[in-house]
Amino acid sequence: NSTDSTTGATVDAVSMVELPLNGRDYTQLGLLQPGVAPLNPAVGLGTNNTYSVNGMRSSSNRYLIDGADNFDTERGQYALLPPPDALEEFRILTSNWSPEFGESSGSVVNVLTKSGTNQVHGSAYEFLRNDVLDAQGYFALLKEGLKRNQFGVTLGGPIRKDRTFIFGYYDAYRLRQGTTVSTLVPSALEKAGDFSQSLLAPPVDPLTGQPFPGGIIPAN
Secondary structure (H helix, E strand, O other): OOOOOOEEEEEEHHHHHHOOOHHHOHHHHHHHOOOEEEOOHHHOOOOOOOEEEOOOOHHHEEEEEOOEEOEEOOOOEEOOOOOHHHEEEEEEEEEOOOOOOOOOOOEEEEEEEOOOOOOOEEEEEEEEEEOOOOOOOOOOOOOOOEEEEEEEEEEEEEEEOOOEEEEEEEEEEEEEEOOOOOOOOOOHHHHOOEOOOOOOOOOEOOOOOOEOHHHEOOOO
8 A cells, every 4th residue: 555554455345245254254354364363262352253453452453334333342342243245345454544543452344334326236145054964963862953044135226316325234143053962860779869879979968068878868
């Protein structure tokens, strides 16, 4: 960039729609830029697709939509995630941005939404994942069900030609997923109060604080 000292890169609408995204989160494409690194979930700093820019915390990033603040201070990431079909472009400024942005020491994620034109235009989409090709879990008696649908529409057009335009979108997410949970259940002897053959710690008499003799709870 020969006109100012800002470093960063712009991702256009075609790239956001055509490149593969898990969950259709356009911010994943920010990881393609130099100095941007994903966070280790074990660190506990941020969730979803937050990232560190130039070694700074994820909470040091600032998110904007059409110039308006889009930052969730509790989670340290964006508050609203529009679908890629509703965006014109987004840019991550990694350093030396102009004073108009400010308020952050990591990066500025500036998102521009699409707008209406004199011609009516829009799109419809649906992304489906299911369990057809999934393997059965090792501890599962049956294959866990999975049906994940992400679908929506966008539509824009004129209200008053050459003067006033409108653009909007609807985006939906549906997830139905089965999960297998394994746990220990008491044996017939344990149900009767006999823990003499149990691998668990022997039961303790609440009155004396000492284990019951032989691991057997008296009938009384």
